Amino acid sequence: MAYEDEPKIIHQHINVPDIRKIGVYEANGGYSAWRKALSEMSGDEVLNEVKASGLGGRGGAWFPTGVKWSFMPKPVFPKYLVCNCDESEPGTFSNREIVLKHPHILLEGFMLGCYAIGCNHGYIYVRGEMMKGYAVLRQALAEARARGYVGKNVLGSGFDLEITLHTGAGAYICGEETALLSSLEGDRGQPRLKPPFPAVAGLYAKPTSVNNVETLSNVAYIIREGADAFKQYGTEEKPGMKIVSVSGHVNRPGNYECPVGTPIRKVLEEYAGGVWKGKELKGFYPGGSSTPMLGPDKLDTPLAPKAIEAAGSILGTAGLCIFDEDTDIVHVAARLIRFYKHESCGKCTPCREGNDWLVAVLRRLDEGRGKDGDLDMLLDMAGNIAGRSFCLLGDAAAAPVVSSIKEFRADFEKRITNPPDEKIFIPLSIANGH
Ligand SMILES: Cc1cc2nc3c(=O)[nH]c(=O)nc-3n(C[C@H](O)[C@H](O)[C@H](O)COP(=O)(O)O)c2cc1C
Structure with missing residues (x-):
């Protein structure tokens, strides 16, 4: 079946002209769930329905x-x-498309979530670089407010709901x-120790x-x-659909919503039109750049958490990035570690210092100045970051380094033994992420 004809949930109406406008969204069934919940269901019933659906984050x-919502203590306000x-x-770019093209589907789900957990004031934290998305959400929220879906005594239900949009300043x-x-509280964006988990002490130390x-x-x-209805799609482990963001060396990059468990090969070859220019596949990462890279032998793996884990990676956000046979994997690893080093918040030593060293060694290697022992040193350093950092950013940074060396070690070794005539030079200021 052509991708366009496959069943969808979030993407069902995403390309309907003007679906961004509330009238068009309503004409396509929009806000009927919100009306239904407020008139026929208690918050607990909404929560239990979501629990029964098996929806995973x-x-x-x-x-x-x-389950996460049910952790919220009931009597605390x-x-x-x-x-x-x-x-x-x-x-990973599935969220951005939803916000830009289909903001009301997010707002309606958000309202239902607030109702389910008994929250009267919710916040939407929008990435600092996504100002267009912020503007779209602002407009959509104003429309929803004008319809009475947000505010005091929503649709005469007695439930009050305020929604605040907040932009970040651009930090991964x-x-x-x-x-x-x-x-969101106005402090420096650095992770907090868990426990307590946000469900116990989150925003302003309240259950979140x-x-x-x-x-x-x-x-x-x-x-x-x-x-x-939700469970008719996906796997028993994780029902529903997942939007797979396909990028890299493919003919048709983009977001594809498919049932959880769809084989990667199907997404690549049928939906994204295969590897571009008729080339062979060198490898891919399946769940965003923080997930370990895999080789072509893993192409038949279903996009489901346990299956991807068994294949040696993580499904994560299902940001599938494809590398063709000509890809310089050493350069990819060097480029990715520069990103993570730049985004390290500096709070903990392994991530702050370790990523700096990974950048230095990988940069040298990438430029053709690698030394014997560099690969083992990189693996050793990465092993001292992953699992030893304050938050998972450290693991995220180590993954592309460790997995690319594991999967494509010969490429790295060749770079040391046969350095390129033409050296790639990354100015130190860029290498340091400034
Ligand atoms: C370094 C780092 C970056 C993250 N970035 C995002 C993000 O941009 N968006 C997101 O939804 N979750 C992100 N997460 C996961 C969140 O901490 C959290 O698990 C998630 O928002 C929970 O939502 P869910 O249960 O609906 O998946 C990130 C986690 C880490 C460790």
């Missing part, structure tokens, strides 16, 4: 959303729902939920659930159609 960890719209992982670390909360844009955008469908 699409921000990367796949933790069950309903106020409590908060915070939407994580900070999407900054290289190779602010996608990490506790750093996001610190940033942080949820991803794509996660929340599935909620209106679950409430409108029911948990069973």
Whole structure:
């Protein structure tokens, strides 16, 4: 079946002209779940339906959303729902498309989430670089307010709901939920120690659930159609759809919404039109640049958390980046580590110092000045970052280095033994991320 004809949830109406406008969204079933919830369901019933659907967080960890919401202590007020719209992982761009093209599906899911956990004031934290998305959300929120979907006594239900949009200042670390909360409070965007988890002490030390844009955008469908309808897609482990962001050396890069468990080969060859220019596949990362790279032998792996884990990587955000046979993997690894080094918040030593050293050694290697022993040194350094940093940014940084050396060691060795005639020179200022 052609991709266009496959069933979809979030993308079902994403290309309907003017779906950004509230009238068009409503004409396509929009806000019927919100109306249904307020008139026929209690907050607990909404929560239980989401729990029954098995929806797992699409921000990367796949933790069950309903279970996360049920951790929120009932008698404590106020409590908060915070939407994580900070999407900054290289190779991941599904949230951005939802916000730009289909903002009401996010807002409706967000409202339902607030209702489910008993939150009367929710926050949407928008990535600093995404000012256009922020403007679209502002407009959509104003429309929703004018319709009475937000504000005091929403649609005469007795439920009050305020929504605040907040922009970050452009820091990858602010996608990490506790750093996001610190940033939202006006502090430096650095992660906090867990426990306490945000469900116990989050925003302003009150119970808080942080949820991803794509996660929340599935909620209106679950409430409108029911948990069973959602579970007809995907796997038993993780029901539903996942939007796969395909980038790199493919003929048709873009976002493709497919059932969880769809083989990577199908997404690459049928939806994204295969590797470009008729070339062979060298490798890919399946879940954003922080997930280990895999080789072509893993192309038949289903896009489902356990299957990807068994293949040696992580599904993460399903940001699938494809590298063709001519890709200079040493350069890719050097480029990615520069990103993570630049984004390290500096709070903990392994990540702050370790990534600096990874950049220095990989840069040297990339420029053809590598030495015997560099690869083992890189692996040793990466091993002292992953699992030893304050938050998972350290693991994210180590993954492309370790996995690229593991998967493509011969390329690295060749770079040391046969350095290129023409040296690639990355100015130190760029290498240092300034
Ligand atoms: C370094 C780092 C960056 C992250 N960036 C994002 C992000 O941009 N968007 C996001 O939704 N989750 C991000 N996460 C995951 C969040 O901490 C959190 O798990 C997620 O927002 C929870 O939402 P979900 O349960 O709906 O997936 C990041 C985590 C780490 C460690």
